Structures are given as structure tokens and as C-alpha cells.
Amino acid sequence: MSTSSPGVAVVVGGASGIGLASARRLRASGFDLVIADINDEAAGTVAAELDGRAIHLDVTDEGSVTTGFAGIEDLRAVVNCAGLSIPGAITELELAGWQTTVDICLTGSFLVLKHAGRHIADGGSITMIASLNGRQPGTGMAAYCAAKAGVLMLVEVAALELAERGVRVNAVSPGLVQTPLTEPLSFIPGLTEEYLENTPLGRVGQPDDVAATVAFLASADAGWMTGAAIDLNGGAHLQRYPDILGKVRALAQP
Numbered sequence: 082m083s084t085s086s087p088g089v090a091v092v093v094g095g096a097s098g099i100g101l102a103s104a105r106r107l108r109a110s111g112f113d114l115v116i117a118d119i120n121d122e123a124a125g126t127v128a129a130e131l132d133g134r135a136i137h138l139d140v141t142d143e144g145s146v147t148t149g150f151a152g153i154e155d156l157r158a159v160v161n162c163a164g165l166s167i168p169g170a171i172t173e174l175e176l177a178g179w180q181t182t183v184d185i186c187l188t189g190s191f192l193v194l195k196h197a198g199r200h201i202a203d204g205g206s207i208t209m210i211a212s213l214n215g216r217q218p219g220t221g222m223a224a225y226c227a228a229k230a231g232v233l234m235l236v237e238v239a240a241l242e243l244a245e246r247g248v249r250v251n252a253v254s255p256g257l258v259q260t261p262l263t264e265p266l267s268f269i270p271g272l273t274e275e276y277l278e279n280t281p282l283g284r285v286g287q288p289d290d291v292a293a294t295v296a297f298l299a300s301a302d303a304g305w306m307t308g309a310a311i312d313l314n315g316g317a318h319l320q321r322y323p324d325i326l327g328k329v330r331a332l333a334q335p
Contacts, residue, residue, distance in 0.1 A: 088157025256314025
């Protein structure tokens with residue numbers, strides 16, 4: 082590690098999307114990086130770009146999370162960007178779809194917090210990527226909404242428990258951000274337009290919008306902030322969420 086570095090930052094899900102943008106921002110802030118991802122090839126590419134290292138990490142496997150964090154020294158910042166959504170109406174969603182979404186988004190967040198909390202240095206920062214859907218419901222998104230709402234409360238509990246060591250735990254709740262995860266939504270006619278109609282600032286987010294906030298939370302400038310959930314959605318939380326289920330069903334009509 083370079084002598085000028087503020088320490089090591091681990092970006093879980095750092096191989097693409099918000100995680101990749103966050104890794105780049107944190108590197109620009111001087112952190113030495115560990116890119117922790119289930120996609121080994123992509124993680125290796127990002128790590129090479131940012132002069133960091135890559136580790137395999139599956140947030141649904143506690144053994145993988147345990148091993149991943151155990152070997153990291155001078156850990157000062159952790160960002161968890163791992164996420165997935167399997168949509169479906171409550172009366173139609175298969176249990177496996179519910180379970181997969183909850184396993185990755187909520188249980189995965191718990192496991193990252195558990196093991197990051199054990200290894201992070203006193204005074205460090207843990208940031209969880211939550212979602213607008215943690216506070217705003219969307220049709221067909223029961224699993225994702227419930228999981229992300231759970232993440233927000235998990236962050237508050239962790240902030241209480243880790244405060245005695247000066248470890249800050251916060252969440253960022255993005256709205257619609259253009260990433261590989263959200264790309265399929267652009268193929269549903271009228272969905273993006275409805276989202277923009279209900280976003281006062283009139284645009285979707287970019288990964289770097291979120292990354293800028295992530296870098297702030299990892300910095301000394303956020304030294305008095307913990308247990309917070311930052312709404313980062315162009316004001317979309319002030320209005321209503323698009324009717325995803327209705328638009329999907331309309332698409333299926335002959």
C-alpha cells in the first residue's frame with residue numbers, strides 16, 4: 082500500500098455499474114482497492130485498471146464473504162453494490178424468485194456488514210447501496226422493495242452497534258440509474274418516460290452520480306454522518322413510482 086493512501090477500500094460488486102464507478106472514485110480519492118465480485122474475469126480487469134487486486138466474493142455464501150474479508154489489512158472503507166431484482170406480482174412470483182432477490186439484496190447485505198464490521202479499522206466507513214424502492218413501492222417489485230427496505234433498517238442497527246468503534250454505516254438510495262442491471266427496463270414501452278414524468282429533475286441517474294456520494298461517505302467530510310439513508314433520485318421519492326407490472330402486462334397483450 083502506498084504511504085499516501087488513506088487505507089484500503091473494498092467494493093463489493095465493483096466489476097460493473099455503480100460498483101465500478103464507485104471504485105474509480107475511491108481510487109481517485111487515494112484508496113487502495115480490492116474489487117470483490119462474483120465475476121472473476123471482470124473483477125480482474127477492473128483491478129488491473131485501478132492498480133488494485135481482485136477477489137472472488139459471493140454475497141450469498143458466508144464462507145466466501147468470510148474468506149474475502151479475512152485477508153484484508155488496513156481496511157478503511159467498504160461499499161456493497163451487489164444487487165438483483167426478480168420481478169413478479171405477489172400472487173404469481175415463485176418462491177425461488179423471492180428467495181434469490183432477498184438472498185442477494187438483504188441477506189447478502191447482512192453478511193457483508195457482519196464480516197466487514199469485524200475487520201474494518203476503527204473510524205472506518207461502510208456504505209450500502211439501497212434503493213428508492215426501499216421507501217417507495219412499485220408494482221411487481223415485492224421482493225426487491227421488501228429486501229431494500231430491510232437494508233435501510235439493517236444500516237440503522239449496524240450504525241448503532243458499530244458507533245462505539247467510530248465506524249460509520251450509511252446507505253445510498255438511488256432511483257433509476259443506467260446500469261447493466263436496469264438495462265432491460267428500457268425495453269418496456271413507456272416505462273422510462275413514466276419514470277421521468279415523476280422525477281422533478283427530469284433525468285435518470287448515471288453511475289457516477291452515485292459514486293460521488295459513495296466517495297463523500299467514505300471521506301472525512303462525512304465524519305459526523307452515520308445511520309443515514311441518502312435519497313439520490315432526482316426527487317423521484319417525492320412523487321410516484323411507475324406501474325411496472327401494468328406496463329409488462331400491456332406488453333404481453335396481443
